[in-house]
Amino acid sequence: MxxxxxxxxxxxxxxxxxxxxxxxxxxxxxxxxGVYGGGFGVTLGLxxxxxxxxxxxxPISELGIAGAITGAALTGMRPVGEIMxxxxxxxxxxxxxxxxxxxxxxxxxEATVPFVxxxxxxxxxxAAAQHSQSLENWFVHIxxxxxxxxxxxxxxxxxxxxxxxxxxxxxxxxxxLLYKTKGPVPEEPYTLPIGSAEVKRQGKDLSIIAVxxxxxxxxxxxxxxxxEGIQAEVIDPRTLKPLDKETIIQSVIKTGKALIVHEAAKxxxxxxxxxxxxxxxxxxxxxxxPIVRLAGxxxxxxxxxxxEYHTVPQVENIVEAARxxxxxxx
Amino acid sequence: MANYKKFFVLDVYxxxxxxxxxxxxxxxxxxxxxxxxxxxxCVGEEATAVGACLALHQDDVITSTHRGHGHxxxxxxxPKYMMAELAARSSGxxxxxxxxxxxxxxxxxxxxxxxxxxxxxxxxxxxxxAFSLRKEKRVALSFxxxxxxxxxxxxxxxxxxxxxxxxxxxxxxxxxxGEGTPQSKQAPLCDLAKRAESFCFPGVIVDGNDPLAVYEAxxxxxxxxRAGEGPTFIEGKTYRFRGHxxxxxxxYRIPGELEEWQARDPIPTFRQRLIEQWxxxxxxxxxxxxxxxQQLNEAVAxxxxxPIPQEEEALEGVYADIHGGKVF
Numbered sequence: 001m002x003x004x005x006x007x008x009x010x011x012x013x014x015x016x017x018x019x020x021x022x023x024x025x026x027x028x029x030x031x032x033x034g035v036y037g038g039g040f041g042v043t044l045g046l047x048x049x050x051x052x053x054x055x056x057x058x059p060i061s062e063l064g065i066a067g068a069i070t071g072a073a074l075t076g077m078r079p080v081g082e083i084m085x086x087x088x089x090x091x092x093x094x095x096x097x098x099x100x101x102x103x104x105x106x107x108x109x110e111a112t113v114p115f116v117x118x119x120x121x122x123x124x125x126x127a128a129a130q131h132s133q134s135l136e137n138w139f140v141h142i143x144x145x146x147x148x149x150x151x152x153x154x155x156x157x158x159x160x161x162x163x164x165x166x167x168x169x170x171x172x173x174x175x176x177l178l179y180k181t182k183g184p185v186p187e188e189p190y191t192l193p194i195g196s197a198e199v200k201r202q203g204k205d206l207s208i209i210a211v212x213x214x215x216x217x218x219x220x221x222x223x224x225x226x227x228e229g230i231q232a233e234v235i236d237p238r239t240l241k242p243l244d245k246e247t248i249i250q251s252v253i254k255t256g257k258a259l260i261v262h263e264a265a266k267x268x269x270x271x272x273x274x275x276x277x278x279x280x281x282x283x284x285x286x287x288x289x290p291i292v293r294l295a296g297x298x299x300x301x302x303x304x305x306x307x308e309y310h311t312v313p314q315v316e317n318i319v320e321a322a323r324x325x326x327x328x329x330x
Numbered sequence: 331m332a333n334y335k336k337f338f339v340l341d342v343y344x345x346x347x348x349x350x351x352x353x354x355x356x357x358x359x360x361x362x363x364x365x366x367x368x369x370x371x372c373v374g375e376e377a378t379a380v381g382a383c384l385a386l387h388q389d390d391v392i393t394s395t396h397r398g399h400g401h402x403x404x405x406x407x408x409p410k411y412m413m414a415e416l417a418a419r420s421s422g423x424x425x426x427x428x429x430x431x432x433x434x435x436x437x438x439x440x441x442x443x444x445x446x447x448x449x450x451x452x453x454x455x456x457x458x459x460a461f462s463l464r465k466e467k468r469v470a471l472s473f474x475x476x477x478x479x480x481x482x483x484x485x486x487x488x489x490x491x492x493x494x495x496x497x498x499x500x501x502x503x504x505x506x507x508g509e510g511t512p513q514s515k516q517a518p519l520c521d522l523a524k525r526a527e528s529f530c531f532p533g534v535i536v537d538g539n540d541p542l543a544v545y546e547a548x549x550x551x552x553x554x555x556r557a558g559e560g561p562t563f564i565e566g567k568t569y570r571f572r573g574h575x576x577x578x579x580x581x582y583r584i585p586g587e588l589e590e591w592q593a594r595d596p597i598p599t600f601r602q603r604l605i606e607q608w609x610x611x612x613x614x615x616x617x618x619x620x621x622x623x624q625q626l627n628e629a630v631a632x633x634x635x636x637p638i639p640q641e642e643e644a645l646e647g648v649y650a651d652i653h654g655g656k657v658f
Contacts, residue, residue, distance in 0.1 A: 064486030067452020072460040107434040108424035109647025167650035
């Protein structure tokens with residue numbers, strides 16, 4: 001397998017292209033995904049390769065998109081929808097939550113709804129309150145949907161291909177701030193298991209479990225902490241549902257300390273679930289300090305860049321929280 | 331009106347009679363305790379379901395509504411498995427997990443009844459998109475009520491279908507009530523077919539209590555769809571004889587209206603036509619009715635003795651590949 005460095009965005013595009021080449025049932029549908037290339041340019045050029053029949057520009061109708069991929073998936077296709085900003089998933093939620101997620105179960109366990117809905121989350125672009133949210137936990141809460149949030153180009157490609165081949169509705173959450181980050185990616189198609197976390201950095205002093213762009217920030221924080229002699233282990237769940245609990249639990253058993261970092265508002269966020277997973281497991285007996293959650297403030301994302309910066313965890317906040325936890329100052 | 335053969339109209343009668351009698355039997359079985367959950371009966375609206383589905387092939391698909399028993403029976407659903415589902419039994423269509431609001435049979439092209447008003451419309455457009463992409467001559471027909479035309483889901487889906495000329499039929503059963511509020515108090519127009527104009531496809535009004543009129547309008551719409559000419563909106567004017575759900579006190583009903591519509595009850599009206607227009611003997615009709623009653627007796631007996639789902643079965647089928655709820 002030949003491997004080269006490409007961006008997170010290119011890795012996603014490559015996954016889409018290769019799956020479309022492999023499987024005629026795969027098509028793309030969303031707002032401005034054709035000539036425009038998608039709100040963040042992820043699908044750029046695919047319309048030239050596959051034509052407007054397989055790269056379908058829609059009206060601004062998020063519910064229509066989510067409903068259409070549900071119906072198409074039920075009748076033999078494997079659609080990949082795009083919602084331009086995760087905030088707009090709220091408009092599509094009827095089709096996702098009441099329809100797609102429940103169809104298999106409520107109709108007796110026979111139908112499959114094999115679609116992927118891609119959408120970018122997160123702040124850091126000065127886009128303010130309605131274009132910056134991280135709503136992953138809304139959907140983690142719904143039985144019947146899988147939720148994936150990759151943070152490296154390698155993971156993004158492997159998990160997207162796995163998601164397209166999966167027989168369930170999958171919400172594939174991309175991190176806006178990671179689109180331009182680069183990393184090694186094999187040219188050939190490959191899949192990664194859905195439901196497998198990865199230890200992105202080994203450490204013995206504390207476990208940092210982070211979501212989305214916070215994985216990158218936690219790795220940067222871990223570098224700084226290492227200079228102080230603190231060895232942080234950084235875990236990326238990669239798939240939020242199903243969650244690989246075991247990797248997290250084993251890490252916390254080893255380190256005795258857990259710091260959870262995500263960008264979504266703290267109250268009702270995914271961190272509560274992660275904390276509960278740790279607290280309900282045998283890792284509880286190994287905890288040397290309370291579990292710490294570092295998350296977005298319970299407020300909308302502000303427009304002003306300085307205010308926005310202070311609304312969600314930054315590298316220095318992670319360093320500080322980790323340092324305190326490592327020294328048992330919590 | 332075309333010159334229909336006797337066996338055809340007798341079969342149409344059998345179908346509408348089956349829907350009516352199924353509903354009455356379900357209401358009765360709910361009262362007796364066999365059926366534990368909600369029923370939104372379609373008594374009075376049999377002709378729209380039957381007429382529309384007569385124009386479809388088995389591999390065409392429908393999406394249905396909370397008032398969906400008629401649609402499912404008309405598309406070929408077996409009263410036995412339907413009754414068992416209503417009775418929440420594991421040999422019901424959905425293993426007792428769905429109930430009245432959530433019955434489907436994907437082999438018959440029934441993509442499901444729906445507990446959300448307007449919930450099935452976008453999925454029907456998605457199915458039509460799939461057919462169109464694969465260049466298949468299949469169509470999707472979405473049943474919904476007058477109330478659903480006030481939902482965003484209808485407008486988003488109809489706009490997409492009109493834009494892409496998809497093989498989909500929007501079948502609106504205008505029964506004059508959206509749950510507990512008259513249609514006239516829910517929208518600024520009463521001929522809902524006019525809504526089609528804004529999506530640039532035909533909107534047709536039809537007597538929703540006449541199964542043959544419905545059949546003809548739908549057949550035309552299906553032909554248009556199969557020919558690649560795009561969607562049609564059909565508004566069947568009909569009336570809901572019973573409450574929104576069984577047990578609804580119906581305090582909102584406009585006085586005198588029910589009696590007016592009962593005079594146009596689709597079942598006795600069509601029965602009379604069999605005798606007058608097609609000279610069908612009373613005996614022959616009675617035979618059809620008896621066979622339907624027999625079928626329903628068997629359905630109730632089947633449901634009554636059908637196995638009750640076990641707790642461990644309940645965890646199956648949330649995901650296609652994760653069983654027993656273990657992973658989470």
